[in-house]
Amino acid sequence: MPYTKRSDGRKFDELRPMRAEVGIIPNAHGSALFAFGDTVAIAAVYGPKPLHPANKREPDRGIIRCEYSMLPFSVGERARPGPSRRSKEIGMITENALSSVVDLKRFPGTVIDVSILILQADAGTRCAGINAASMALADAGIVMRELVSSVAIGKIDDKIVMDVTKEEEDWEEGEGPTDIPFSITSNKEEIVHLQLDGNIQTKRFGEAVDSAKIACKKISEYQVKALKGEKINENG
């Protein structure tokens, strides 16, 4: 059976209702919440501050260190607390995505610690995390060129869709599910994070990129609004 309608009734180029808020953790230098539908992420930023041990320091630049974790009760079957290979990988790709826009040369030998926590998971968690982290960095007054927006594009059967849900990730019919998360910068629209697993014809890849750009533009608008003091909650 071909994928003609999305399980939650959305259009193929429609994002889930989003939530965005800044300054939610008083102790942090910067913090934010970002949600796509049922996927909720919070991020806290501390720094720049001295990096210990000193031998890990780079002489001419600072580093971003990202820790990504999911609450054990953010998923159906309880996830064991503590780092996993998956969480470490997501931490790394987030570091890379954010490092492209942050001025790391400003404070050499320092570290900006970014901590992402997934409160509730319904696919697109790393994207929600990057969106929250980007806002939290800005909130923390970090010098950065532009913001970063992230979205999970998918190809479910032969349809390119925006903002994949868990249910869609598990769709096995037709061409099966393909997950393509993108992170794109707000001004120059540069791609700072990209992963793919599944299958997509080379001639169709461009559609996924176009879809990602449109989605990220919309997400970016919300991030900006939240930073300017508007609490975004499309859930009413």
Add this chain to the structure above:
Amino acid sequence: MEEKNEKIIEEKINETKNIDKEANSEVKKERKLVVPGEIIVSGDDYLPGDFTRKEEGDVLASRYGLAEIRDRLVRIIPLSGTFEPRRHNTVIGIIEDITYSGWVVDIGGPYTAFLPLNECPRFVNRNNIEEFAGVGDVFNLKIWGVKKGNVDLSLKSRGLGKLQDGRIININSHKVPRVIGKEGSMINMIKDNTGVEITVGQNGRIWLSGDLEGERKAEEAISIIENESFSEGLTEKVEKFLGGKK
């Protein structure tokens, strides 16, 4: 104690002359909240100041904060973010560690700060460094140098030294100019109204010493300033909270 405050206010005035000027300036200035990457203004004659950059005729923000356009100069006034240490800053620091040649001091900000033994007043007993400054002690210090990754501190100046009694509160360092006010007007108003001695470190650490009620009132007044630093009528608001001009 009063001396210390005068000195800090004096230095603050020198550093924030721009802010003083603009209050008296007849030049139109606009301010708006911007995010990184946002185009603040377009036009070839605009010059990119603090935390902004020029890209193809547009001036863009490189930091979250209040963009201000004065004449042709565009800059961003930070509202958040870590303390950025500068030479000649007076800061309030907490002793973090003791080494054979001095002390590691926590002054906030991105770098570790160090107070060497030879930057202390002559009477320090070298055999009992801890007696002069132990972990957890609080000092009013001066930054005499900032090199990559390190801040060098000194106590060799009038008004610097150990802070006894009282307690420390924290605010964001970027709000310090507002807490001090034009030529110290704001901080003096708070001091006069509450009877509390106050020393404001440029790193956002503030030392208060007085009776409990006075300290709490001062703390709250400072909190109002921190949360509404760029609102209209801030001075009046604080005045009202304190219970009228003395």
Add this chain to the structure above:
Amino acid sequence: MGRYITPKINKKKISEVLREGKRLDGRTPFDLRDIQIETGISNKAEGSARIKIGKTEVIVGVKISTQEPYPDHDDEGTMMVGMEFSPACGLRYESGPPKMDSIEVSRVVDRGIRESGFIDWKKLCIKKGEKVWSLMIDIYCINDDGNVLDASALGVYSALKFAKLPIYDEKNDIISYGKVSKNLVPLTKNEPLSMTFYKIGDNLLFDPTRDEEDAADARLTLAVSQPNKDKIINSMQKGGLKSLSSEDLKKIVKESEKIHEKVFPDIEKKIKKLLK
């Protein structure tokens, strides 16, 4: 804003004013800060709660699954409590030794819940000797401004009040996560309230801020419930390097009665409202 070593003068000031029965934020020594309780933090949890005591914030989630019972309690459900200071709360980026151990928090909270008999273990039995419900509770501290212990305990208590058993196909031994049944987790009227008292110098206080906690040398946590007329102490734990006198103990027990009297009805009311 990021933490730092609590300055000696702050600790001294806290101790001085406490001697006069005062505190820096204007509270009396046994006054509790404003409490906020929310639920529905994660729709994937069978029960969840977010607690704010002042600026301290803790979120708790309950996940429920099935397992074989322990041989010496073959008709009783099981519970496991874990706690973590989330990196988001900034604790691990501070200098100095950790102020509170997450394992201690989880065990102290566990003890309070378990020993009070709050959970009806026997009603969590599915098939004696073979299958029982297993409650896995995880506490995360998001922001630490003191008294994470009591906030955590309150979080677990609240999350359990909201928790519902998942839909379980007994025949095929399949749990359908994502759909909860209408059955609340079976609880009793032995509802524990955790209260931790701190000693600074020679004086005691309750519900400390971070600075006050840092100024304290000893603490005592007790869980109190009141199923009938009497208030019952179900668990106790002393922490900190310094000692408590027997006078201190007497005073603490007395104050805990007063606090329970004042605070517990307010908590019950808040939770009742959310249960509707």
